[in-house]
Amino acid sequence: MQFNELGLSEPLLRAVARAGYETPSPIQQAAIPPALLGKDVLGCAQTGTGKTAAFSLPILHRIDQLAGKEPCLRALILTPTRELAAQIGQSLETYGKDLDLYHTVIFGGVSEKPQIAELKRGVDILVATPGRLLDLMQQGHIDLSKLNIFVLDEADRMLDMGFIHDVRKVVNALPRSRQTLFFSATMPNEIKTLADRLLVDPVTVTVTPVSSTAEKIDQSVYFVDKALKPKLLLKVLTNPACERVLVFSRTKHGANRIATALEKARISAAAIHGNKSQGARTTALEGFRSGRVRVLVATDIAARGIDVDGVTHVINYDIPNVPETYVHRIGRTARAGQEGTAFSFCESEERRDFRAIEKLIGMKVTEVSEPGFEAGTAPDERPQMAPRHHQGGRPQADRGRSDRGGRPGQRPMGASGDRSSERRSPPRGRRPGSVQKARSGPPRPAP
Ligand code: AMP
Numbered sequence: 283m284q285f286n287e288l289g290l291s292e293p294l295l296r297a298v299a300r301a302g303y304e305t306p307s308p309i310q311q312a313a314i315p316p317a318l319l320g321k322d323v324l325g326c327a328q329t330g331t332g333k334t335a336a337f338s339l340p341i342l343h344r345i346d347q348l349a350g351k352e353p354c355l356r357a358l359i360l361t362p363t364r365e366l367a368a369q370i371g372q373s374l375e376t377y378g379k380d381l382d383l384y385h386t387v388i389f390g391g392v393s394e395k396p397q398i399a400e401l402k403r404g405v406d407i408l409v410a411t412p413g414r415l416l417d418l419m420q421q422g423h424i425d426l427s428k429l430n431i432f433v434l435d436e437a438d439r440m441l442d443m444g445f446i447h448d449v450r451k452v453v454n455a456l457p458r459s460r461q462t463l464f465f466s467a468t469m470p471n472e473i474k475t476l477a478d479r480l481l482v483d484p485v486t487v488t489v490t491p492v493s494s495t496a497e498k499i500d501q502s503v504y505f506v507d508k509a510l511k512p513k514l515l516l517k518v519l520t521n522p523a524c525e526r527v528l529v530f531s532r533t534k535h536g537a538n539r540i541a542t543a544l545e546k547a548r549i550s551a552a553a554i555h556g557n558k559s560q561g562a563r564t565t566a567l568e569g570f571r572s573g574r575v576r577v578l579v580a581t582d583i584a585a586r587g588i589d590v591d592g593v594t595h596v597i598n599y600d601i602p603n604v605p606e607t608y609v610h611r612i613g614r615t616a617r618a619g620q621e622g623t624a625f626s627f628c629e630s631e632e633r634r635d636f637r638a639i640e641k642l643i644g645m646k647v648t649e650v651s652e653p654g655f656e657a658g659t660a661p662d663e664r665p666q667m668a669p670r671h672h673q674g675g676r677p678q679a680d681r682g683r684s685d686r687g688g689r690p691g692q693r694p695m696g697a698s699g700d701r702s703s704e705r706r707s708p709p710r711g712r713r714p715g716s717v718q719k720a721r722s723g724p725p726r727p728a729p
Pocket of ligand 1: 302303304305306307310328329330331332333334335
C-alpha cells in the first residue's frame with residue numbers, strides 16, 4: 283500500500299514525501315483510513331512503529347478541514363514525557379508544514395509563561411504532558427469545549443509513571459462527543475478498562491505484540507553477582523560493536539554512579555533522569571544522538587519514548603520489576619529495521635523478576651557469561667541452559683540473525699525513512715517564546 287491510497291490530503295502527502303517515507307508502516311496503513319473517517323482507534327503499538335505519524339497525519343488532515351479563521355483548540359495529544367511531547371511537536375511541525383494550523387507543546391520542568399502566552403494566541407492542536415496540562419487547565423488557560431479529537435499516547439506508560447489519575451481527570455474534562463485515538467504498547471487490565479471507557483466502537487490495530495517485539499531482538503542474560511556488575515559493564519563495553527549503548531538503571535542515583543564510573547574508565551557517558559534539568563537532558567540526548575556520547579545511562583521514566591536511532595545495545599544493568607518495562611527498554615534498540623542486542627545483568631535477588639519477564643515474552647533468554655563473572659550463588663536455578671561464553675564479545679545466541687526480522691507485518695518501518703532529514707529541517711517561523719507552529723504563511727492574528 284502507498285501513502286496516496288490512505289486518503290490523506292495533498293499537503294500531507296507532500297510532507298510525508300519530504301520526510302523520505304516511501305511506504306506507510308503497518309500501523310499507519312491500518313490506523314490512518316479509519317482515523318480519517320472519524321472513527322475511534324485502539325492502537326497496540328510501541329514507539330518505533332511509526333505510531334506518531336499514524337495519529338498525527340489524520341489529525342492534521344481532519345483539523346485542517348474543520349479549522350475556521352481563528353485557531354481554536356480542536357485536538358489534544360496527551361503523552362507521558364516531555365521528550366515524547368517534544369518529538370510529537372516536531373512531527374506535527376514536519377507533517378503540517380504546508381497547512382495553516384498552529385500547534386504548541388506544553389510540559390513541566392520549564393517556565394509556564396511562554397506556554398500560557400502561546401495558548402492565549404490560540405492553537406489548533408495541543409501536545410501536553412498530564413501534570414502541566416492540569417495546572418494550566420486549573421488556571422483557566424485551556425478551553426477544551428471545542429475539542430474534536432483526543433489522543434492518548436503510551437497509555438500503559440502513563441500507568442507505570444503514576445499519571446493514570448491525572449489522565450482520568452483530563453478525560454473527565456473532555457467533551458463527550460469526540461474522536462479518541464488510544465495507543466498503548468501493552469494492555470494491562472487497568473489500561474483495558476480505561477480504553478473501554480474512552481473508546482466507542484473502536485477499530486483495533488495491533489502491530490507489534492509484546493512477545494514478537496521481544497523476539498526480534500538478540501537477547502541474552504548474565505547471571506552475575508551484584509558487586510561485579512560495574513566491572514561486567516566495562517567488560518561488555520570493550521566490544522567495539524557496542525557503539526551506541528543505552529544502559530538502564532532502576533534509580534537516579536544508580537544512573538549517576540554508572541555514568542561516573544564509565545567516564546572514569548574513559549568511556550564517554552551521560553546520565554538522564556528526572557532530577558536532571560531539561561537543559562542537561564537535552565544536552566545528553568543530543569550527545570547520544572550525535573555519537574559524542576557512546577553510553578547513555580537512563581532511568582525508565584527518562585528513557586521512555588526517546589527517539590534515537592541506531593541504538594546498538596540496550597543493557598539492563600538492573601532488572602525491572604514490572605515485566606512490561608523490560609519490553610519497553612529493549613524496544614529502544616532494533617528500531618526501524620535495524621538490528622539490536624539486549625543484555626541483562628541479573629543478580630540473584632532479581633531472578634524472580636527475570637523469570638516473570640521470560641514468562642511475559644514467552645521465551646527463555648539465552649544465558650551467557652564472561653569468565654570471572656559467573657554468579658556465585660544459586661546456579662541450580664536455571665538447570666535447562668548451560669552458560670555460554672562470549673566469542674568476540676558478542677554472546678552466541680541459539681537463533682541466528684536470519685530467523686528474526688523480515689516477518690511480514692511485524693517489522694515496524696522500511697529502512698528507507700530518512701529520519702535525519704526530518705531532524706535537520708530547521709523550525710520554521712517560530713513565534714516568540716518556546717513555541718513551534720505548523721504553518722508557513724504569516725501568523726494569523728491572535729483571537
Ligand atoms: P514513532 O513510532 O512514531 O516513534 O516513529 C519511529 C520513527 O519512524 C520516526 O523517526 C519516524 O520519523 C519514522 N517513520 C514514521 N513513519 C515512517 C514511514 N512510513 N517510513 C519510514 N520511517 C517512518
